[in-house]
Amino acid sequence: MIKKFDKLLIICILSVLLTGCWDSEDINKKSITITLGVDYVNDGIEFSGELAKLRSSPSESGEKNQASGVYQLLSYGKNFEESRRHYDSINPYPVFLGATRVVIFGQNYAKEGIEPYLNRIDHLYDYRKTLLSVVSRETPTELFKIKVEKDISVGFLIDDIMQNLEMRGEALYPQIGEILSDIALGHVGYVLPYIGIERGSIKYLGMAVMKDSKLEGTIDLENTHGVLYILAQNPTLVEVIPSTKNEKNQISFTTFIKKRKIKTDYIDEKVIINIDLDLKAQLRYQYYPEPVEDEDIKKLEDMISKKVENDIVSTMKKAKNEFECDFFDFVRYFRAEHPEIYKKIKWEDQFTRADINVNVKTKVINRSLEDPNAKKKY
Amino acid sequence: MKETLTNRQIAFVLFGVIVGYGVLSLPKNIAENAGTGGWFTLLIGTSIAIIFVYILTYLAYVHKNKTIYEYSNLLVGKFITYIFMIIYIIYFFMLFTMIIRMSCEAIKLTVLIKTPVWALCFSFLSVVYYAVIKRLGTIAKICEIYGLMIMVSAIIIHLSIFTHGKLINLRPFFVVEDISAYLKGTLTTVFPFLGIEILTIISFNKKENNKKIFKHIAWMIVFIGIFYILVVESCISVMGADSIIYYKDALISTIRRVDIKSLQFLERLDGIILTIWIMSILCTLFLEAYASIFLISKVFKKSNFKGLAFIVMILSFIVAQMPKSLDEVEQILEYISYVGIVTAGVIPTILFLITKVKKYDKKV
Amino acid sequence: MKNKFIDKIEEFSKESLGISIRKMSIANTEVFILYIGQLTDKDSLSNNIIKPILQNGMNNILTIEQIATSVIYVDDISIYDDENKMIDYILEGKSIILMSNACKYIVANTLKVEKRGVQSPEIDTTLRGPKDSFTENFDDNLSLIRYRIKDPALRIDHFTIGKRSRTSVALIYIKDIANEKCVNEVKRRLEDIDIDGVFESGYIQKFMLNNTFDLFPQVGIMERSDTACANIIEGKVIIVVEGSNLALVMPKTFIEFLDVDDDHYDNIYLGMFSKLLRITALIISLTLASLYVAVVSFHTDILPSQYILAIATSRGTVPFNSVVEAMLMEFVAEILREASIRLPKQIGPAIGIVGAIVIGQAAVAAGLVSPLMVIMVSLSVMCSFVSPDYTIVNPIRILKFFMIAMTGTLGLFGFVIGLTFIAINICSMTSFGVSYVAPLSPFNFVDLKNYIFSDITLSKKRPKFLNTRDKTRQ
Structure with a gap:
């Protein structure tokens, strides 16, 4: 009897196998989206983007094993769903978002608030939550029109630029996941990379400050140092300091963060934030070689400290007065240190009134194997 | 057919049965109840679990070569034993059926969107049936091998997730004022340890299972506690305690927020996590299904084990399709876990006390 | 008168x-x-x-x-x-x-049978190690063993099996090492055999199995006499069959099928490395094609985006879906493999060339299969040649298709289910009272270490799972 049952089971499994393959969908039968742009045009949502070109057109001969190009996509609708329906009705294959590198928000849309789309990304399963999102000065459609020769496509170009800058510590690479955590935390803003077209090519322009997921303002590339010193994982910035002796001469330093300490306190119903930065600096070169004595180094160290301090303080001022939002995540530190007080206060109000003390110390650790003080014998 | 398990195998059986479906939503539950101080609640939960595991192990250790059916007969008589057995059988049966349904729903909602639930249930049940008819010895071996694989890969993955998390998300580590909340949260941390009642159906062998068994099992529970803490903390470090509470599939959501560039083509960890998660569910299912069928076969002495297993599987398949919505399944699972406190805590404690009072432990 | x-x-x-x-x-x-x-x-x-x-x-x-x-x-x-x-x-x-x-x-x-002399092994080839392999001659085989092991405790029990062929069969073991239970079990099974004729040790092997439908081999085959002797010393039982150049060894557990004498003779690091290599190769040959199916058809998003694009472009023109593609290519590879065994040596290489050109170049150029699939298939076939005992690869060759089918239906979930089916099958097997997955389960650290190091100076004890009478080597 049992033998029969076993056979029955096997037959059942076979039938499942034969009727199966519910989810099987080959990757080459999907539209692989590399970049997606979201913008707000004429009271409707406009999706634009780039799809990987999998089949080389008959004119291009030869085997190609790398994605050689992209198609552009464009669809409209009153909301995401309608826009998606529009997309589905003009494209042959279902969309696949697992390979998406960048989501570009147009400035118009960013001003309206990007949170709905971020939540959409969060809950569409095939979207990665590690992708980059940027705000674009121009509309995404304009960006996609640019012919890119340096990389495979616009999306790849933006992603590669940002990755490179992040690696060198010159920019932030905020992933959707981190932003979602920030939104869930509340009370804080966040910054996104701000890009645009300049002289025909795509350029990283600076940072876009988002408050309540709405574009509040931008920070120019020159002024991002202050943000980077606080937020970047390991910022490696170049600081140029005029020489103490010779006005014409400039000395170029690379700075690294040795220690970054953020302490918060709550005294007299006022939030106090102390930022201690320990910097290491490396003398790269001088515009005109001059001897650098130990006293000069001391002076230079002070100058670097002062400069960095000014950068940070001015950014803080901007954050407090202009944007009125804490995009430095200070609230996390405050909550970690004073969880009880945190429950009682309203952070947004407190932050604008907070005292922020910045204290920077710099130490020049080397002169990059060069000896500017060498004595000539003759 | 008497099969003896080594001490290590029994410890791994515990790992297999305890770590399973619950890991998916564990970070959410802990963060919801105790915030960033969740590690403390888990520690308390672990120590409570150790007490009950000690009771269960002691019962099995004193009553060598006996399972709960025999020693309960000896201690409380036939009638009460039958009541106990009915509770256990229904508990084990419902537990594994509902876990199957729940896992299928989770899989359907995350990876296999178009696959019908019955097909997933069917594949689960067919592999469970195959394992159950090979008996406990084989299941223990599977648990040992899979357990090792799960442990090693899970620890590596969670440590590497840590490197991508932010330490600031884990703070405050401990808030003195919240201690009452932590203690309240302890109840939720006991549920992930349910499954220890599997020890009631494992009979110890005089030669194989000496005093060291207590040490093995205690270490395993401590390990599971630490493992849970690692999972919870690594997930919170990436998502933040505020964000994670919105995700029932906290573990998978966390994984999808992490790309580890240095691992090259393993950069995205979902595949591995999904694999080991299904493996750990399978271990749980094997043991619980085996427990229910084993106890039924004890009650109906003359029945054929294979036939019984087949009937139970078909029943389970039907019962698994019954709940109409996910919420219903969750509701049932919650009720079952309350029964679990009875089966893992109350009944063993009663038997333990009787053993102590009647001094059976001295006689052996 | x-x-x-x-x-x-x-x-x-x-x-x-x-x-x-x-x-x-x-x-x-x-x-x-x-x-x-x-x-x-x-x-x-x-x-x-x-x-x-x-x-x-x-x-x-x-x-x-x-x-x-x-x-x-x-x-x-x-x-x-x-x-x-x-x-x-x-x-x-x-x-x-x-x-x-x-x-x-x-x-x-005055018996004299036409025979070939002792020659070097053909299926059990090795770089390092003696080259005298067993031949079809019964007495020669016994003499090869006898002269390697001069222990007086060496026992050779003779049986005559086959009602019509009356084949001599010898059961060889060392009395004070081999586990008595195992020896008696083998003896009992040998005595129970009631068959017309025995012409290859394969016949005896079938009777040694617990269950005819077991997939994985529980009995090892030995062609080289030094391997056979090493196994006897280890506490195992060898069966030599008249007229067969392959001796049988039992009990043999899963991981022992991946063990080679070279590992024991060579440098310890090389031994460890090649053991690791063989295990990985076995796993690759079982899972590679099905993982490909899982990735291409189900969970593409578990790969980084560059890889997704690479796979997608390479499959651009392929008309089949990935399951059919994988099945087809694996099947073709198996045909090639089978053909190359059956063909005479002179035209054997031709099949390789035909296979490489037809299957590799032409199929890709015609856009029937993706170049990636060809790489996968050849890799998995190559991996299946790595293991020293070809019998362990045979079930893998069949299970490969099972895995593809499971994965093709249910994706990664089906993959795990399929893998678990195989794991249960392996775990439930015992080879003459020895757990087939020993020493992984029941876990024994020392045995596992000795197995991986495979260095005689470090392994002072015989494997515990064999439960031998004499437990120490040194």
């Missing part, structure tokens, strides 16, 4: 049994020699039996006992009187000497 033997001779000559009868007349009587020409060493027969009998018998009166003790020169002789057993002795290749006036007969061993 006539006796019962002469009647028998007449009976033999009537039926075409192929028995040669040599009749000699000596002083007092007539002597008959019965033998089968094809099985007999004719030189030995004429020089050691016929010649002395004729020389002595011309003048002296000889009795049968005298002939046996002081006339013929053959080493292995015995005297019997049961006339019904004569035919059996003759068929075994022995010569029978009869006298018309005696009531007994002499059986002299």
